[in-house]
Amino acid sequence: MYSGASNLVTTTDNVFFLIIGISVFFLIGISATIIWFIIRYNNKKHPVAEQIHGSLTLEIVWTVIPLILVLIMFFYGWAGYSPVRDAPKDALNIEATARMWSWSFKYPNGVQTDTLIIPLNKAVVLDLISIDVVHSLYIPAFRIKEDMVPGRTNKMWFIGQKTGTYELFCAEYCGLSHSYMFTEVKVLEQQEYDNWMAQRSDTAAQAVAMAVPGAAGRRLIEVNGCLACHSTDGSKLIGPTFKGVYGQTITISTDGQTRQITVDDAYITKSIYEPDVDIVEGYRKGQMQSYKNQLNDQQVQQIIEYLSTLK
Numbered sequence: 001m002y003s004g005a006s007n008l009v010t011t012t013d014n015v016f017f018l019i020i021g022i023s024v025f026f027l028i029g030i031s032a033t034i035i036w037f038i039i040r041y042n043n044k045k046h047p048v049a050e051q052i053h054g055s056l057t058l059e060i061v062w063t064v065i066p067l068i069l070v071l072i073m074f075f076y077g078w079a080g081y082s083p084v085r086d087a088p089k090d091a092l093n094i095e096a097t098a099r100m101w102s103w104s105f106k107y108p109n110g111v112q113t114d115t116l117i118i119p120l121n122k123a124v125v126l127d128l129i130s131i132d133v134v135h136s137l138y139i140p141a142f143r144i145k146e147d148m149v150p151g152r153t154n155k156m157w158f159i160g161q162k163t164g165t166y167e168l169f170c171a172e173y174c175g176l177s178h179s180y181m182f183t184e185v186k187v188l189e190q191q192e193y194d195n196w197m198a199q200r201s202d203t204a205a206q207a208v209a210m211a212v213p214g215a216a217g218r219r220l221i222e223v224n225g226c227l228a229c230h231s232t233d234g235s236k237l238i239g240p241t242f243k244g245v246y247g248q249t250i251t252i253s254t255d256g257q258t259r260q261i262t263v264d265d266a267y268i269t270k271s272i273y274e275p276d277v278d279i280v281e282g283y284r285k286g287q288m289q290s291y292k293n294q295l296n297d298q299q300v301q302q303i304i305e306y307l308s309t310l311k
């Protein structure tokens with residue numbers, strides 16, 4: 001038998017092929033019977049229909065056969081489904097966060113990424129968190145999909161069985177840029193994974209942060225999905241561009257009152273923690289979620305440092 005990219009491929013595909021097989025069998029059988037009846041019982045040969053008064057045998061046969069077939073489908077469906085619900089205890093636990101319209105992944109040691117990177121042949125449990133609306137995490141090559149519902153933590157698990165890069169999509173329509181809400185899963189050899197993790201660990205991140213001003217802030221903006229709505233090149237997306245924003249004079253409205261302000265640390269901090277208080281002219285309330293639970297003061301400071309480099 002072929003084995004797929006994850007431990008769930010074989011069972012899922014077998015159920016799928018079983019159901020397709022049964023369906024094709026009946027499609028051909030029923031079509032052939034229809035054609036045969038058209039020829040056999042056409043009006044010229046049988047001008048008057050023969051009357052039939054019930055047949056208990058026939059009734060029993062066409063009740064019992066479909067019942068058995070449906071039970072077979074159920075049995076294999078259940079046998080494939082129940083392991084999906086039952087994650088092993090020693091799995092690697094990664095927090096997957098969805099928001100309009102991007103993904104981030106947080107590893108047990110605090111490292112955050114926008115691409116899911118996992119070691120080969122190791123069980124991985126994802127805690128599925130949405131901070132705004134219902135999303136759905138779908139990895140077609142792994143044959144797994146699960147909704148991400150705000151306010152509750154769903155789980156999914158799998159084992160990557162082949163190194164490579166696979167697509168990861170949002171499979172629940174979640175607004176304007178839903179179709180751009182995708183990223184990748186990379187399955188690496190354990191050794192490669194360990195090397196990658198060592199590089200991403202905090203000491204390395206701090207070294208980068210010290211070398212390039214704003215590097216830490218740039219990373220935070222990438223992994224927190226800000227770039228889905230804010231560009232850094234001056235183009236207008238859902239929100240205003242970050243280019244040149246720091247120190248700029250802009251018009252904002254607060255409770256319907258408009259006024260001019262200069263963008264400074266306090267204003268940016270407030271924009272991130274309470275985005276619906278001051279609204280930039282030309283934009284709407286209710287688009288940006290508060291990041292109060294995602295970003296602490298130190299991280300907001302790093303973001304400000306990065307924004308101030310975007311001239």
Ligand SMILES: [Cu+2]
Pocket residue numbers: 098099100101134135136170171172173174178181
């Ligand atoms: Cu989505």
